[in-house]
Amino acid sequence: MSALHGSPVDLWPTLIYQGQAPATAQDNARLARAILSREGGDPSRSYGVVHARKSGPDLLRWGTTQTDALGRLIGDASAALFAALAPEAGSPRPELTAQGWAVVYRTGGYHRRHAHHDAVISGVYCVQADEDPAVGGTLELWDPRDSRLARAGADAGARLQVQPVAGLLVAWPSWLQHSVSVVRGPAPRIVVAFNVGLLHG
Numbered sequence: 001m002s003a004l005h006g007s008p009v010d011l012w013p014t015l016i017y018q019g020q021a022p023a024t025a026q027d028n029a030r031l032a033r034a035i036l037s038r039e040g041g042d043p044s045r046s047y048g049v050v051h052a053r054k055s056g057p058d059l060l061r062w063g064t065t066q067t068d069a070l071g072r073l074i075g076d077a078s079a080a081l082f083a084a085l086a087p088e089a090g091s092p093r094p095e096l097t098a099q100g101w102a103v104v105y106r107t108g109g110y111h112r113r114h115a116h117h118d119a120v121i122s123g124v125y126c127v128q129a130d131e132d133p134a135v136g137g138t139l140e141l142w143d144p145r146d147s148r149l150a151r152a153g154a155d156a157g158a159r160l161q162v163q164p165v166a167g168l169l170v171a172w173p174s175w176l177q178h179s180v181s182v183v184r185g186p187a188p189r190i191v192v193a194f195n196v197g198l199l200h201g
Helices: 025-039 065-085 146-152
Strands: 017-020 049-054 096-114 121-128 139-142 159-162 168-173 178-180 189-198
Touching (some): 017 065, 025 065, 065 096, 065 189
Antiparallel strands (some): 017 168, 049 096, 096 189, 121 168, 121 189, 139 159
């Protein structure tokens, strides 16, 4: 029998985008105030979260300087991640459509493990957070390999934990399961979550 001729193939990698936005602290403070001012009049959308509130999915259409700028950042990050997920030499930038919603976590708040099934790319932009790791509120991206979870257990290093920092934008394929750990500090943890899909003409 002759020797094998082959090589390993990197199959189905899980690519994640992380970037620090150039927005100033004042921009984030204005966005935080806008989100909190609308919170009381917006019906609570608490599916999947505990001690937290979600706004409607129209945040990127609020028409403020901050939300318009955030929409552009989400578009740029999503286009970069999409190009890495589906590289085609010489292909133009895809037409993408995005929707975003605010999530305000308070003491004891967390988000259960879940994935998004109605988008190509999902992610979060951190508007305001206590950056002390002891306060919790970390974004958790879970290992998608079910058989590894079955052997190692759900708490045996099976997730990437991302410390929230104001201005941090993280994006990932929408099928990737993610969660938010319990927030233990008194200050609200405010993020904008988003879904991005392909715009078909």
